[in-house]
Amino acid sequence: MRYKIVLEYDGSAFHGWQRQIGLRTVQGETERALSHISLGASVTASGRTDEGVHALGQVAHFDYFGELDAQTLARALNHWLPEDISVVGCSVVPDSFDARKSAKRKTYEYVMYTSPVPSPLRRTRECRIGDRADVAAMNAAASRFVGTHDFSAFMTSGSSAKTFTRTIYSSSVAERDGRIIFRITGSGFLYNMVRIMAGALMRVGRGEKREEDIERALSTGDRRLMPDVAPPEALYLVSVEYDGI
Amino acid sequence: MRYKIVLEYDGSAFHGWQRQIGLRTVQGETERALSHISLGASVTASGRTDEGVHALGQVAHFDYFGELDAQTLARALNHWLPEDISVVGCSVVPDSFDARKSAKRKTYEYVMYTSPVPSPLRRTRECRIGDRADVAAMNAAASRFVGTHDFSAFMTSGSSAKTFTRTIYSSSVAERDGRIIFRITGSGFLYNMVRIMAGALMRVGRGEKREEDIERALSTGDRRLMPDVAPPEALYLVSVEYDGI
Numbered sequence: 001m002r003y004k005i006v007l008e009y010d011g012s013a014f015h016g017w018q019r020q021i022g023l024r025t026v027q028g029e030t031e032r033a034l035s036h037i038s039l040g041a042s043v044t045a046s047g048r049t050d051e052g053v054h055a056l057g058q059v060a061h062f063d064y065f066g067e068l069d070a071q072t073l074a075r076a077l078n079h080w081l082p083e084d085i086s087v088v089g090c091s092v093v094p095d096s097f098d099a100r101k102s103a104k105r106k107t108y109e110y111v112m113y114t115s116p117v118p119s120p121l122r123r124t125r126e127c128r129i130g131d132r133a134d135v136a137a138m139n140a141a142a143s144r145f146v147g148t149h150d151f152s153a154f155m156t157s158g159s160s161a162k163t164f165t166r167t168i169y170s171s172s173v174a175e176r177d178g179r180i181i182f183r184i185t186g187s188g189f190l191y192n193m194v195r196i197m198a199g200a201l202m203r204v205g206r207g208e209k210r211e212e213d214i215e216r217a218l219s220t221g222d223r224r225l226m227p228d229v230a231p232p233e234a235l236y237l238v239s240v241e242y243d244g245i
Numbered sequence: 246m247r248y249k250i251v252l253e254y255d256g257s258a259f260h261g262w263q264r265q266i267g268l269r270t271v272q273g274e275t276e277r278a279l280s281h282i283s284l285g286a287s288v289t290a291s292g293r294t295d296e297g298v299h300a301l302g303q304v305a306h307f308d309y310f311g312e313l314d315a316q317t318l319a320r321a322l323n324h325w326l327p328e329d330i331s332v333v334g335c336s337v338v339p340d341s342f343d344a345r346k347s348a349k350r351k352t353y354e355y356v357m358y359t360s361p362v363p364s365p366l367r368r369t370r371e372c373r374i375g376d377r378a379d380v381a382a383m384n385a386a387a388s389r390f391v392g393t394h395d396f397s398a399f400m401t402s403g404s405s406a407k408t409f410t411r412t413i414y415s416s417s418v419a420e421r422d423g424r425i426i427f428r429i430t431g432s433g434f435l436y437n438m439v440r441i442m443a444g445a446l447m448r449v450g451r452g453e454k455r456e457e458d459i460e461r462a463l464s465t466g467d468r469r470l471m472p473d474v475a476p477p478e479a480l481y482l483v484s485v486e487y488d489g490i
Contacts, residue, residue, distance in 0.1 A: 010365040054366060084365045120255040120329045121299060125366075177422035 006089030033080035052232030127234035133205030152221035199228025251334030278325035297477030372479035378450030397466035444473025
């Protein structure tokens with residue numbers, strides 16, 4: 001039987017999602033927890049998250065042929081998982097379900113704040129733009145990402161992607177609960193794409209770049225126009241959506 | 246010249262406020278930063294915060310006879326301070342000002358949440374009550390703290406306090422931004438007082454204690470009625486108020 005799990009994790013102490021020998025990773029810890037319940041199970045996620053990136057709703061699948069029902073299985077996994085990973089959802093899915101290949105839409109949030117000095121309490125979860133930020137300009141710039149574009153300018157080399165065209169369904173910047181949040185939903189994302197977008201939007205917020213610069217990066221694909229990769233600790237994979245699941 | 250500083254800190258990596266040989270403390274780090282600017286300066290806070298407790302607005306004073314103005318002094322301190330402490334305010338005050346003795350009111354917040362499973366991302370900053378909580382009952386119970394009472398039942402032994410009577414000006418529990426926040430302002434607080442109150446309120450939220458139990462603890466002073474000390478990582482010293490400063 002195939003199971004879909006939804007995972008929340010604090011990325012701070014992980015070398016990203018992907019299993020790596022000798023390093024603590026989310027996949028490694030999740031498979032280790034599952035190994036207490038089921039032999040030799042491997043866990044496939046909707047996609048990797050990088051070192052330091054958090055998840056509120058990462059989705060993964062695995063096969064399990066034991067006797068526990070989904071709810072008991074989730075409880076058992078949570079028993080074995082370290083406290084920086086939790087299973088927040090678990091359900092049986094058709095064998096054709098593949099957390100990576102079946103994913104239709106992903107939503108990320110990049111969380112920022114303004115303050116005269118860096119905040120010790122926000123430092124591990126949010127990124128400081130500066131003393132102040134022009135949120136309206138950031139939102140206007142963010143809206144330029146919507147649509148189907150070649151996002152070559154918003155990608156770090158080293159990606160294994162073969163095509164650079166992605167579709168963005170929504171993209172906005174708004175203030176919420178004292179934070180400035182860049183929220184973006186798309187068909188998929190290239191390597192470091194959201195962090196490069198966030199880096200560009202922070203420059204817009206500080207008045208160092210304009211909406212037109214985003215437009216030009218999209219039309220030329222010139223990565224040198226978008227030099228910043230915003231830090232990982234402020235990035236959250238919020239949800240992954242599937243058709244009919 | 247005497248200076249008042251307002252400090253924000255992430256308490257996670259400190260053994261509390263008070264200087265202790267061989268341990269990393271907020272006072273120790275602040276005095277070390279100040280020692281780069283001024284010889285032999287000691288820093289006095291409004292009161293100690295315990296190991297793991299955070300501050301958004303701890304207040305302290307020190308004497309400085311150099312040439313930097315308040316703003317430059319704050320910048321210099323922030324240069325030398327570690328990233329888990331920031332000076333967020335700095336001003337010259339009369340020599341009679343004493344951060345501890347002159348303090349008139351302190352406000353703390355204890356931050357809680359409800360969720361079917363513990364949250365990896367909230368774990369370091371908030372305390373989980375359980376699956377759900379009766380916030381109205383918690384607020385009614387919290388309101389019982391208002392007034393002048395003997396708070397002996399809400400104190401861990403080992404306190405150096407000589408009197409156990411304190412005045413609480415306001416005390417409430419409310420939902421804000423997806424969190425459940427216990428906010429309390431008083432003339433002063435006994436050792437672990439806010440954390441014992443928060444422990445009692447969480448039991449009320451889970452239906453394990455009632456408003457009347459709080460009332461009885463206040464009237465009898467019996468510490469055994471209030472057995473829980475809620476964990477420190479969800480407690481924030483929000484502000485300290487002074488007359489005329």
